[in-house]
Amino acid sequence: MDDDQEQPAARRQSGDLLAALPSGLIPARAPLEGEAVRLEPIDPARHADELYASSHGVSGGEAIWQFLSYGPWSGMDAFRTWLRDCAAFQDPIFYAIRDGATGKACGMASYLNIVPKNGSIEIGHIWFAPALQRTRAATEALYLLLRYALDELKYRRMEWKCDALNAPSRRAARRLGFRFEGIFFQHMIVKGKNRDTAWYSIMDHEWPAIRATMELWLATGNFDSGGRQKRSLGDIIRDSPAGDVR
Numbered sequence: 001m002d003d004d005q006e007q008p009a010a011r012r013q014s015g016d017l018l019a020a021l022p023s024g025l026i027p028a029r030a031p032l033e034g035e036a037v038r039l040e041p042i043d044p045a046r047h048a049d050e051l052y053a054s055s056h057g058v059s060g061g062e063a064i065w066q067f068l069s070y071g072p073w074s075g076m077d078a079f080r081t082w083l084r085d086c087a088a089f090q091d092p093i094f095y096a097i098r099d100g101a102t103g104k105a106c107g108m109a110s111y112l113n114i115v116p117k118n119g120s121i122e123i124g125h126i127w128f129a130p131a132l133q134r135t136r137a138a139t140e141a142l143y144l145l146l147r148y149a150l151d152e153l154k155y156r157r158m159e160w161k162c163d164a165l166n167a168p169s170r171r172a173a174r175r176l177g178f179r180f181e182g183i184f185f186q187h188m189i190v191k192g193k194n195r196d197t198a199w200y201s202i203m204d205h206e207w208p209a210i211r212a213t214m215e216l217w218l219a220t221g222n223f224d225s226g227g228r229q230k231r232s233l234g235d236i237i238r239d240s241p242a243g244d245v246r
Helices: 044-055 076-088 136-152 167-175 207-218 233-239
Strands: 037-041 093-099 105-115 120-128 157-163 179-190 193-203
Touching: 037 136, 044 076, 044 093, 044 105, 093 136, 105 136, 120 136, 136 157, 136 207, 157 167, 167 193, 193 207, 207 233
Parallel strands: 120 157
Antiparallel strands: 037 093, 093 105, 105 120, 157 193, 179 193
């Protein structure tokens, strides 16, 4: 189903009283541990060499930066300077993604647009090196960010935004359970080009069903010895009692 044809399930309406207010907490600069992946607060001294090597001079590396406002870089010094700036930001809060299978840092993601008072937060600045793409570790990295913000910090709105032309990112949002909210036209100028932005979200009351299907997919028993999935996330969603939780 096309995004603009989707009819989302009922959501809260303006004026509804809240049973509990958001925690007001900001994500800590601490690692997030999974079974197949580890997210580490960005540290240029630890991560620059591995991140650069995984994303530059490799097959498929150029495609990583097509829809991002930065990259690729002309050399390690320029990349390290950019990474130092990332480490200094309070918002976004950047993480390096370390693949448990290889032990190498080979991607990044962040929290951004963090509004603790309203319980709203976004995950973005996501890029996976070719070696990390379409793996259990890649999905688990995003699951860890979702779980920490929605379960531990008690945020009530999780956002995902991407270039409206970025079909892989839009598919990823729906695969993870995000609902389409609309297009912000002429939202940005990126690398000299207009960017219309597609907006997606997960509400706190939608998260438990989404989390359950993600955990079924991420379970060790769902992968063979070569790391290949036995059942797709789409199959698990379709077969769940709740049906399509997205």
